Amino acid sequence: MRPFKYSNASDAATAIGIVSADPTAKYLGGGTNLVDLMKEDVMRPTQLVDVTRLQYSNIEKKGDGVSIGATATNTVTANNEIIREKYPLLSMAILAGASAQIRNMATNAGNLNQRTRCTYFYDVSMPCNKREPGSGCGALHGINKNHAIFGWSEKCVATYPSDMAVALAALDAIVQVEGINHTKRSIPFADFHRLPGDHPELDNNLKRGEFITSIDLPANELSEKSYYLKIRERSSYAFALVSVAAALVTDGAMIKEVRIALGGVAHKPWRASVAEKWLVGKEATEANFEAAAAAELKNAKPLQHNRYKVELATKAIARALDGAMQGGTYGTMEAESTTTNKN
Structure with a gap:
């Protein structure tokens, strides 16, 4: 060091x-x-x-929603009574990520700002435009079985690793930041992280020196039917191959509102807007869940070694929606090695 x-x-x-x-x-x-x-x-x-030590660790009601302090730990956030009752999807996602020891240390702002776990990014002997702009992307034509199938560019095919952020994307969170001279602004979560484009070294749209003070969660009716599914290569302490945050509001069998966000498939949490639009107004059936998932994955662009993620994500979306309908907590699955090795 x-x-x-x-x-x-x-x-x-x-x-x-x-x-x-x-x-x-x-x-x-x-x-x-x-x-x-x-x-x-x-x-x-x-x-x-x-x-x-700054005073940004409170988790408290804000209007009809909730404000989550940036320096509150992941453990405190996941176990907060308001979060567990009103936003169980966030609690599920946090508890599906990392180990208890890491959750005890990691802050909410730090979770949002964490960087990719791409092996080419970590290996300083390999080319990586995210680490060293202009050096190339080693993963583009290299070993890319854990990499993106949505939103990637020739400059970078890395994925974003956070579980917490996938749930925040589905919940339409708003990131509050403060900059120089006490300037403040609100960033909708969909605009917080970036796709790589020509500048993969930029993970998010924070300006130089801007500091996250809190994350706001608007009120919603999703608490009764929420589910977080994480699929990984081993059963403990691994980053997601694919993860899904799913939540629904229904009127009888009809879907009034649906939220779906994916992790492990893009440079940022990927909102499955195609699947969401397909499902609104339809019955909450397994067949419709599968059809919506298939519609979303039609736009996927797999790389040489991660074609398996298309089928995996399709099945994961359908399973997560079914889990949400059942009012479950969260699920984790260990992917079979024969599946993850498929091209």
Whole structure:
């Protein structure tokens, strides 16, 4: 690990001022991703600004919805009474991710800002436009069985790893941020993360030095029929090959509203808008779930080694919707090795 300067911010304005003025400075929350990247020499900040003691850890009602503090830990968030009752999909997704020890340390803002787990990104001897713009994408024609099937570009085919963010995408969350001179803005979650395009080094649309203060969840009627499904290569502590956050509102057998977001398939949480539109006004049946999932996956663009994700995601969407109809909690599946090795 390279030498760096450490400072403990006394207030948000001080922290924002430091990071805004130094392009190599980074905010430090739980450090569960950033410190690993520093150890691997992937990220080389010259200054870390500790923000964990700032007063942004409250989880409280905000109008008809809820505001989740940026520095609250994933564990506190998942187990919060309001979240478990009103937004169980978020609680399910957080509990499906990482280990209890990591959830105890990781902050909500840090979870949103975590970086890809692409092996080419982590291996500093390999080309990676996300790590070193202009060097190329080693995964594009390399070993890409865990990579994107939606939204990728010739510059980057990496996927975004967060489980929590998949649920936030389905819940239409809003990210509140503060910048230099106390400027504040609200970012709809759909606009927070970026697709790679020509600039895969940019994971999100935060401006230099902007600091996440909270994540707002609008009120909804989805709490009774929500489900999070995560499919991975081993049964514990692995990132998703495909994950699905699904929630429905029904009137008898008819679907009034549906939310579906996918993880493990794109550079950002992927909102399955095609499947959602297909389902509204139709009966909540297994056949319709399968048809909607198939319609969504028609637009997938698999790479050489990850064609299996098209079938996997299709089945996962249908299964997650069925789980939501049953009012389940969350499910995890260990993918069979014969499935994940298919081209």
